[in-house]
Amino acid sequence: MRTSDPTGLHRVLDEQVVLPQAAQRLDTRKELWSDEVRIRVERLNLDAASFRQLEQKHRTKDGPDGDAVRHEVLDIVATRGKMQNPETGSGGMLVGTVEEVGPESPLGLRPGDHVATLVSLTLTPLVIEDGLERWDGTSEQVPADGYAILFGRSIAAVIPDDLDPALSLAVMDVCGAPALTERIVRTYDAPVVAVIGGAGKSGSLSLAAAKHAGARRTIGVVPFEEERKLLADAGVADEVVIADARDPIALRDAVASAGGPADVTVVCVDVPGCEGGAILATAEGGTVIFFSMATSFPAAALGAEGLAADVTMLVGNGYTPGHAAYALELLRADAGVRSLFERRL
Amino acid sequence: MRTSDPTGLHRVLDEQVVLPQAAQRLDTRKELWSDEVRIRVERLNLDAASFRQLEQKHRTKDGPDGDAVRHEVLDIVATRGKMQNPETGSGGMLVGTVEEVGPESPLGLRPGDHVATLVSLTLTPLVIEDGLERWDGTSEQVPADGYAILFGRSIAAVIPDDLDPALSLAVMDVCGAPALTERIVRTYDAPVVAVIGGAGKSGSLSLAAAKHAGARRTIGVVPFEEERKLLADAGVADEVVIADARDPIALRDAVASAGGPADVTVVCVDVPGCEGGAILATAEGGTVIFFSMATSFPAAALGAEGLAADVTMLVGNGYTPGHAAYALELLRADAGVRSLFERRL
Numbered sequence: 194m195r196t197s198d199p200t201g202l203h204r205v206l207d208e209q210v211v212l213p214q215a216a217q218r219l220d221t222r223k224e225l226w227s228d229e230v231r232i233r234v235e236r237l238n239l240d241a242a243s244f245r246q247l248e249q250k251h252r253t254k255d256g257p258d259g260d261a262v263r264h265e266v267l268d269i270v271a272t273r274g275k276m277q278n279p280e281t282g283s284g285g286m287l288v289g290t291v292e293e294v295g296p297e298s299p300l301g302l303r304p305g306d307h308v309a310t311l312v313s314l315t316l317t318p319l320v321i322e323d324g325l326e327r328w329d330g331t332s333e334q335v336p337a338d339g340y341a342i343l344f345g346r347s348i349a350a351v352i353p354d355d356l357d358p359a360l361s362l363a364v365m366d367v368c369g370a371p372a373l374t375e376r377i378v379r380t381y382d383a384p385v386v387a388v389i390g391g392a393g394k395s396g397s398l399s400l401a402a403a404k405h406a407g408a409r410r411t412i413g414v415v416p417f418e419e420e421r422k423l424l425a426d427a428g429v430a431d432e433v434v435i436a437d438a439r440d441p442i443a444l445r446d447a448v449a450s451a452g453g454p455a456d457v458t459v460v461c462v463d464v465p466g467c468e469g470g471a472i473l474a475t476a477e478g479g480t481v482i483f484f485s486m487a488t489s490f491p492a493a494a495l496g497a498e499g500l501a502a503d504v505t506m507l508v509g510n511g512y513t514p515g516h517a518a519y520a521l522e523l524l525r526a527d528a529g530v531r532s533l534f535e536r537r538l
Numbered sequence: 539m540r541t542s543d544p545t546g547l548h549r550v551l552d553e554q555v556v557l558p559q560a561a562q563r564l565d566t567r568k569e570l571w572s573d574e575v576r577i578r579v580e581r582l583n584l585d586a587a588s589f590r591q592l593e594q595k596h597r598t599k600d601g602p603d604g605d606a607v608r609h610e611v612l613d614i615v616a617t618r619g620k621m622q623n624p625e626t627g628s629g630g631m632l633v634g635t636v637e638e639v640g641p642e643s644p645l646g647l648r649p650g651d652h653v654a655t656l657v658s659l660t661l662t663p664l665v666i667e668d669g670l671e672r673w674d675g676t677s678e679q680v681p682a683d684g685y686a687i688l689f690g691r692s693i694a695a696v697i698p699d700d701l702d703p704a705l706s707l708a709v710m711d712v713c714g715a716p717a718l719t720e721r722i723v724r725t726y727d728a729p730v731v732a733v734i735g736g737a738g739k740s741g742s743l744s745l746a747a748a749k750h751a752g753a754r755r756t757i758g759v760v761p762f763e764e765e766r767k768l769l770a771d772a773g774v775a776d777e778v779v780i781a782d783a784r785d786p787i788a789l790r791d792a793v794a795s796a797g798g799p800a801d802v803t804v805v806c807v808d809v810p811g812c813e814g815g816a817i818l819a820t821a822e823g824g825t826v827i828f829f830s831m832a833t834s835f836p837a838a839a840l841g842a843e844g845l846a847a848d849v850t851m852l853v854g855n856g857y858t859p860g861h862a863a864y865a866l867e868l869l870r871a872d873a874g875v876r877s878l879f880e881r882r883l
Contacts, residue, residue, distance in 0.1 A: 200845060212845075312844050313843070315840075347846065348846045440555050490828070490831070490835045490853060498656075501693050506853035508835060508838045508839050511842070
């Protein structure tokens with residue numbers, strides 16, 4: 194029997210040694226290695242990009258074919274031992290109850306804890322035992338019975354009792370952004386902080402985190418009037434301005450008009466082409482944090498060089514210790530942020 | 539006629555307003571706006587990732603097809619008005635002599651200055667006038683005649699008299715890496731620094747910069763024995779280890795065996811798939827600096843999250859004030875670094 198590795202390497206069945214996320218197939222045996230945790234699954238939340246691909250693939254002239262989507266999800270999980278859409282490469286997260294905890298698990302979980310996993314389904318060993326019979330295949334929310342395995346280095350957060358579980362999940366889904374924003378804002382003395390996509394989930398939490406971390410002025414940038422009104426009414430940002438984030442000059446000028454350039458710029462919009470504008474909106478010596486998965490590495494690196502811009506650029510790491518608890522605290526403390534989340538549920 | 543903008547916006551021909559780096563096509567007219575400079579081009583240095591892609595695309599069963607590579611470069615420059623590889627998104631730099639300086643240029647250049655441009659070719663208007671007839675298409679070094687335009691915010695460095703110009707260029711080409719490495723290493727107290735691709739140009743300079751900035755131990759990672767011997771003989775790193783940077787476990791273990799994990803890991807190898815290994819080779823609270831244009835933004839962001847790795851990840855900005863002078867100083871002061879550069883000329 195293989196020795197367990199905190200990254201989950203011991204469950205990779207591929208011939209070449211790769212990390213679980215890159216693996217074609219994982220070992221889903223129910224017995225735990227000593228540092229693992231087994232979760233009884235209640236629900237899968239499929240990644241939006243993955244679900245959209247499945248739905249479109251199985252669309253018939255009569256509309257979406259939920260049965261076919263369900264069969265494909267069952268087939269993927271049975272074949273790969275994890276829910277990773279082969280087309281999009283993405284997965285999602287899951288909710289369940291802790292069933293068994295290995296004696297050497299460092300995760301601090303106890304049997305019976307109601308948890309959400311904050312590592313991707315793309316690297317989580319998963320077995321579905323109910324044929325997904327309660328799911329009609331037409332929503333990203335998948336009621337399911339089965340089990341999943343967490344490794345030594347996985348992350349799971351206990352779902353709090355005082356909030357609607359759906360609200361907690363929506364917060365946990367984006368909790369990396371406010372935690373890293375807080376950490377970076379604290380390294381500056383009363384900075385100006387601009388959040389591109391300020392009315393969204395990660396954006397509004399990042400604005401609240403920036404204020405909490407000592408920002409002198411927070412600027413929310415939104416794409417159109419409806420979102421401007423929404424964010425202004427929520428009172429989450431000191432200033433709200435409208436700009437197309439893909440237009441670098443417009444973005445630079447909008448942030449400048451609201452009290453910029455920013456010392457810290459946080460990019461929370463999932464559209465390509467925002468790198469140049471974010472760099473131009475940022476002061477010399479400032480920092481840009483990219484949370485958008487649509488960020489192009491070469492566009493950011495070469496963009497800053499091409500503009501002779503002395504800015505620090507961070508890849509938005511979705512993990513910072515304590516990120517889920519911090520994001521939930523921000524939501525509890527800020528009625529404006531909470532209102533923005535609740536209207537999306 | 540458009541008003542000039544220091545970013546070069548006035549030369550973008552795309553319908554939508556984008557920065558020159560993101561543009562499909564630039565205006566290459568010879569006449570200068572008042573803050574511009576025109577350079578008579580002597581040589582292009584293609585970015586390594588771009589050249590490799592072109593070489594592999596045009597590889598036949600008899601080996602590389604230099605003619606096809608040359609034709610494609612000519613075609614790209616004629617079509618786009620700049621040398622930007624559509625696949626890799628990257629460009630390179632150029633060397634030449636200042637031909638004309640607009641009356642409002644802030645760059646401090648004079649006609650006749652022998653310069654290297656330190657902004658990327660991906661945003662530099664360029665016209666090739668000799669059909670690249672002196673280039674056989676089999677090297678990144680491209681002798682060329684033509685002209686290029688610098689904007690108000692561009693950067694160009696005068697090539698020093700005390701060094702072989704080819705040596706200065708090779709240093710300037712990668713001078714962003716040691717400057718940023720120095721800055722980050724200084725934020726730690728006597729850290730361990732690992733440089734992936736330590737025997738290369740940016741790698742060896744980054745190792746020297748790390749030592750200069752107070753690293754307790756520097757570790758150079760190389761892919762095979764020949765490079766190990768080369769780097770060890772040059773005496774640029776405290777430790778030299780062999781590992782395939784695309785194999786995350788091998789990379790982690792190699793760095794650990796040499797005194798790691800690293801507090802700062804610098805990725806200087808232009809191959810895809812090094813993100814996971816770099817993250818795993820780095821200590822909690824450490825920093826990974828990605829200088830490779832082959833870096834995948836989602837692979838870095840999701841990789842760190844999937845490993846619950848509390849590491850700061852930086853997009854390697856090619857510009858830090860004073861970067862060219864600093865890199866040249868490192869080379870002058872370190873015979874080992876100099877030997878590694880000279881054997882590549």
